[in-house]
Amino acid sequence: xxxxxxxxxxxxxxxxxxxxxxxxxxxxxxxxxxxxxxxxxxxxxxxxxxxxxxxxxxxxxxxxxxxxxxxxxxxxxxxxxxxxxxxxxxxxxxxxxxxxxxxxxxxxxxxxxxxxxxxxxxxxxxxxxxxxxxxxxxxxxxxxxxxxxxxxxxxxxxxxxxx
Numbered sequence: 461x462x463x464x465x466x467x468x469x470x471x472x473x474x475x476x477x478x479x480x481x482x483x484x485x486x487x488x489x490x491x492x493x494x495x496x497x498x499x500x501x502x503x504x505x506x507x508x509x510x511x512x513x514x515x516x517x518x519x520x521x522x523x524x525x526x527x528x529x530x531x532x533x534x535x536x537x538x539x540x541x542x543x544x545x546x547x548x549x550x551x552x553x554x555x556x557x558x559x560x561x562x563x564x565x566x567x568x569x570x571x572x573x574x575x576x577x578x579x580x581x582x583x584x585x586x587x588x589x590x591x592x593x594x595x596x597x598x599x600x601x602x603x604x605x606x607x608x609x610x611x612x613x614x615x616x617x618x619x620x621x622x623x
Contacts, residue, residue, distance in 0.1 A: 464515075465481045465497055466481065467482065467483060468480065470523045470604055471520050471521065472520070472521050472522070472562060472601060473501065473520055473562070474518070474520075474562030475560050475562070475593075475597075476506065476508070477503050477596065477597045477601065478502050478523060478600045478604050479500055479502060479508065480502060481498065481499055482498050482499070482507075483497075484496070484497055484512070485498060485509075494512075495512045495513075496510060496511055497509070497510045497512060497515070497520070502600060502604075519561070519562035520562075521562060523604045523605050524601065524605050526606060526607075528605070529605050531565065532568045532598070532602060533616065535572060536568055536571065536572050536620050536621075538572060539576070548583070548586070548587055551587065552584070552587055555574070555587075555594075558570050559593065559597070564601055567597050568594075568598060570590065571595055574587060574590065574594065575621045578591070595617070598613075598617075599614060
């Protein structure tokens, strides 16, 4: 797993999605020199400073490889699951924890589970927001991984979830 990035590299920051390393800067913090990656999140332009020595702790990682995209789509296509029947706020907390891991496969599970749940009953406002977040995170990363436009990934999702 790569933990060093260079300017122009794409990287995934958990819960925020795909970003581009726009700079590598040295700054003095509390009297100590530190090196930071400056990451610009592609979806909203937010800039994040990540100490290079904290990359693993914060979960910054490479965009998945093209060969792992199929595994994500296999997870999304799994339909023989019993969807959790706990309260919406408990589900929300569990799904949020999965998204915070930064694992594209966990995000795919959240998206799949929420779509399956949505076909059975109305989702809470928070769950709808989470569905949208998971969808956006996956669309962006899969589009970058497949080197295609986001609309192509969106069409795949529509086929899978028939929406």
